[in-house]
Amino acid sequence: MHVLAGVVITLACLVFSSACKGEPPAHELFLGVAASLRQVMPELVRDYEKTHPAVQIRATYGASGDLQRQVEGGAPLDGVLFASSQPVDALLSKGLARPETRRVIATNTLVLIGPVGGPPIKLATLKDLPAGERLALGEPGAVPAGQYAKEALVRLGMWEALQGRLVFGGDVAAVLAYARRGEVVAAFVYRSELRGVGDVVELDEVAPSLMSRVEVVAAAVRGAKSSKETAEFLEFLSTPAAQQKLREFGFGGI
Structure with missing residues (x-):
């Protein structure tokens, strides 16, 4: 019986080798995120990672303009979520972000x-x-x-x-x-x-x-190593579940 149990555990480790070896997830996403999202983003990330175990998201928080300049300087970010359309559109105009991934994910007051x-x-x-x-x-x-x-x-x-x-x-x-x-x-x-x-x-x-409309705008960075996964996470932020979470934290809908 103990031998059989050992075989089952061994097979499980072969199938789920990353879990047994403590290997990192298949995709790590590095995001530059506006400081105004610092409270809600960890919860959105946790919700997403529950259903996407192969993805791990790491966020760097700061002023949107400063994060924009980091991307322009070559910082290894996969995506950005800024508190205004202006810095995202500046990256788009310079060919540093993918226009098809640009989306408004929330508003604010x-x-x-x-x-x-x-x-x-x-x-x-x-x-x-x-x-x-x-x-x-x-x-x-x-x-x-x-x-x-x-x-x-x-x-x-x-x-x-x-x-x-x-x-x-x-x-x-x-x-x-x-x-x-x-x-x-x-x-x-x-x-x-x-x-x-x-x-x-x-x-x-x-x-x-x-003033201009207060919007939270996101986009994937061009040339990022996990471009597809970043785009999928940004799409998740527009889902009803993510929008409800944003409203719970005081943001407005899109």
Whole structure:
């Protein structure tokens, strides 16, 4: 009986040799992912890997503009998921991403937040901030949330008036941290950033008419070693199950 059991185990190891030898999965995908997806992406990855055991996904999080420049510099990324269409389309224009894989996977809402107990500031009153008070937003040249905020402030005629009062964060997570620590009186972040955060409050919502549509856009990098698998993962992000997960984390539908 023990001999038979040993034969069965041996055969199983021959069939599933990668599991027995501890070998890595057949495909490792390396993704450059916007910082605003840092909470939901691990869950999306886990859901996908459950049904695709031959695929392992590793994500690097950061500002979309910085990740764009990494791809342009030759970073070995298989795909990108950015918080704006602009950096994805820049890669497409340079032939660095596959146009047939480009897709919008979610939308978002830009809001003005402040520390709990702070003054009830609104967009319309930002120009009247008390002396010494500061406003945080992402660096417009690299952080889409900062670019959206700048667009809104320009259209409201406040951008120039607020110069010298602005604090810039390297990504949306850094901007949120400024507000949570009480270092600024208000900050521009995505509504999805507020999930599970109890020490800041939403002060105002930025109207869509004041800025470009807030979109999460993805694409596979041209020449990536796991191009087919990357495209399949990006397709998964548009499925009802993935869309439901994104909504649970505060993102809007497509």
